[in-house]
Amino acid sequence: MTPLTAASFDDALHGALLDRYGRTFGHGERAWRAWTVSATDAPALPASRYGADNLVLADGECDPAMLDAIEAAGAIAIITEREGGQWIDTVRSPMGTWVFGSPADNDTTHSPGFVAVLLACLAMHFPAHDALCLARAWQAGSLEWPDDFFRFPQVIHPALVPPGESVRAFPPCPSRLGLYAVVPDAQWIERLVPLAVPTLQLRFKSGDAAAVREQIARSAEAARGSACRLFINDHWRAALEYRDQHGPDCGIYGIHLGQEDLDEADVPALRASGLRLGVSTHGYAEMLRVATLRPSYLALGAIFPTTTKVMPTQPQGLGRFHAYARLMRSQVPALVGIGGVDATNLPQVLAAGVGSAAVVRAITEAADVPAAVAKLMAAFETPQR
Numbered sequence: 360m361t362p363l364t365a366a367s368f369d370d371a372l373h374g375a376l377l378d379r380y381g382r383t384f385g386h387g388e389r390a391w392r393a394w395t396v397s398a399t400d401a402p403a404l405p406a407s408r409y410g411a412d413n414l415v416l417a418d419g420e421c422d423p424a425m426l427d428a429i430e431a432a433g434a435i436a437i438i439t440e441r442e443g444g445q446w447i448d449t450v451r452s453p454m455g456t457w458v459f460g461s462p463a464d465n466d467t468t469h470s471p472g473f474v475a476v477l478l479a480c481l482a483m484h485f486p487a488h489d490a491l492c493l494a495r496a497w498q499a500g501s502l503e504w505p506d507d508f509f510r511f512p513q514v515i516h517p518a519l520v521p522p523g524e525s526v527r528a529f530p531p532c533p534s535r536l537g538l539y540a541v542v543p544d545a546q547w548i549e550r551l552v553p554l555a556v557p558t559l560q561l562r563f564k565s566g567d568a569a570a571v572r573e574q575i576a577r578s579a580e581a582a583r584g585s586a587c588r589l590f591i592n593d594h595w596r597a598a599l600e601y602r603d604q605h606g607p608d609c610g611i612y613g614i615h616l617g618q619e620d621l622d623e624a625d626v627p628a629l630r631a632s633g634l635r636l637g638v639s640t641h642g643y644a645e646m647l648r649v650a651t652l653r654p655s656y657l658a659l660g661a662i663f664p665t666t667t668k669v670m671p672t673q674p675q676g677l678g679r680f681h682a683y684a685r686l687m688r689s690q691v692p693a694l695v696g697i698g699g700v701d702a703t704n705l706p707q708v709l710a711a712g713v714g715s716a717a718v719v720r721a722i723t724e725a726a727d728v729p730a731a732v733a734k735l736m737a738a739f740e741t742p743q744r
Contacts, residue, residue, distance in 0.1 A: 366393035366416055368474035375502055376479035383678035384483040391481045393474050396421060409434050411453075414477065414487075418468045426451065435487045437477075439468050446495070447515070452487040457644055459488075460522060461495040461512035472499055484673070488644040506685040511647055519621060520651035528653035529629075529636045532613070532693040535714035536588065536656065538736050539695055540722050545577035547723065548589065552581045554732045558715065560615055562592040571597050575611070583610030590615045590637060595624055599632055613637060613655060618645055626652065637695070641675070646683060650690050657691045658717065659683045661698025662708060665719070674698065677707055684711040702731070705738045 377386055389412050396417040409432035415421070417438040429436045429451070436451045441463055450457045467473075476497045480490035495512045496505040505511070513522050520526055537557035542548060544563055551559055559582065563574045571594050579601060582589035590613045591598040602609050613635030616624055621638065629636055635655035640646045649657065662680045675683075675698070684694055696708040697717040708716045718735060725731035 363394035363396060363415060366395045366414075366469065366474050367471045368393060368478060369471040370475070372472055372502075373475040373479050376476065377482060379502055380479075380504065380678075381483060384485070385676065385678075386483055389482065391478045393478055395469065396425070414481065416469045416474070435481075437469075437487070437491060441468070446512075448491055448495070448512070450488045450491050454486050454488065456516070457488040457491075457514065458516035459491060459495065459512035459644075460515050472497070486642060486644075489642045492643040492647065504682060506682070508650075508686055508690055511643070511686075514644065514648040514651070517622070517648070518651070519626070519648055526651070526653060527630060529655045530633060532588075532635055532637070532655040533714070534692040534694075535739075536693055536695060537715055537739050538732070539697075539715050539717040540732075541592075541697075541717050541719045542723060545574045545581065548578040549581045550728065551722070551732070552585050552587050554729055555585075556587060556732060556736070558588045558590070560590040560592055560717070563594070568597070572601070575601050579605070579610035581610070582612070583608065585610075588612040588635075590635070593617070593620055595620075595629060598634070599628065602632060602634065607633060615639070615658075618649075621649070621652075639697070640683075642679075643683075643686075646687055650687070654691060656693035656695055656715070657687055658695040658697045659687070659713075660696060660717075662696055663699025663704060665699040677711075680708070681711045684713050688712065702734050702738070705735060706741065709738065 391412050391414060393414045393416060409428055411433035413434040415429055415436045419440050421436060421438050426436055433453050438449045440447045444463055445460045446463045448459045473494050476494040477490050480493050492511055493505060496510040515522055539558040540551055540556045541560040541562050548559055548561055561574060561578045563571060565571055575591060575597050578589060589611055591611060592615045595614045598611055598614055602611055614629060615637040617639045637656040637658060638649045638654050639658045640649055659680055661674050664674050680696060688694060694713040695715040695717050696713050700708055700716045700718050701721040705716055721735060722728060722731055
């Protein structure tokens with residue numbers, strides 16, 4: 360099996376990044392180590408000593424047995440190839456496999472600065488695929504956090520739109536969607552429409568097709584003719600069927616999908632329907648992937664701990680949320696903060712410059728729902744500094 364040798368990295372840059380951003384993004388005690396695949400006789404890391412805090416960088420190829428050992432240990436592998444003027448990075452981690460393409464502006468596959476940014480981002484709890492995005496987007500010689508969208512890599516796998524292609528945008532949403540109530544059934548939609556909550560989402564979790572159709576019909580009827588924007592979570596087929604039967608003024612404004620839902624959805628049919636599309640994202644790689652669809656809005660989170668659903672990542676925190684909003688507002692002006700938002704932290708969410716925040720328990724568990732709605736909506740009228 361091919362041995363590994365310690366990777367060269369810019370220790371000063373690594374330390375400076377942790378000093379500058381560790382408090383913003385969080386900094387764990389885990390000591391990440393980077394290794395490069397080597398065919399030399401230099402001191403190497405035996406395969407038996409792979410650990411979850413190891414990052415293996417391979418230039419071009421990686422022995423399949425080594426990849427199996429890396430995977431078994433819960434470690435991370437990044438295999439980089441040069442194709443024309445691009446770096447093609449394959450990131451393999453316990454969170455799955457991602458493939459990215461980015462301009463190759465030099466001849467060094469894994470420069471010391473690139474490795475320093477990777478290790479710093481891993482230490483700040485960014486998953487490997489997001490750390491790779493940041494390392495490729497980083498401006499050499501700078502300590503500024505990257506927020507130029509066009510410096511970030513393209514997602515090649517799992518792509519939603521083939522690299523280099525463009526698609527027609529979904530109908531836009533207002534940049535200020537306002538208070539966005541996510542509720543479990545039509546009864547809640549019927550309660551909240553009279554309270555003039557500007558944006559509503561029916562998140563009805565059921566595999567019973569008849570029950571789904573009934574919930575969508577009730578919700579649409581409640582929203583029809585009102586100023587409320589109704590999104591249907593997940594059940595896009597039933598929503599399209601209802602709209603086909605009742606016309607564009609049926610009361611359904613859009614569809615909301617998660618990352619996994621997108622892989623199974625008929626996106627061209629959704630685009631042809633004229634409905635808006637909102638999508639959940641949980642980090643840099645997912646935002647880059649979804650941006651190619653040109654959706655109507657992006658939900659960014661989860662910002663704070665939430666008990667309403669199982670999240671694929673740990674709570675992102677306000678630091679990440681603000682960074683995500685800075686990056687994406689030029690591409691998708693309608694941004695929604697989501698995850699654990701309530702009346703106490705809503706002003707901090709809106710301070711990121713987003714025009715909407717989604718709430719669940721702050722409404723559904725409120726003792727006085729009208730009062731809770733009024734308090735939350737008032738926060739959107741307060742000027743943000």
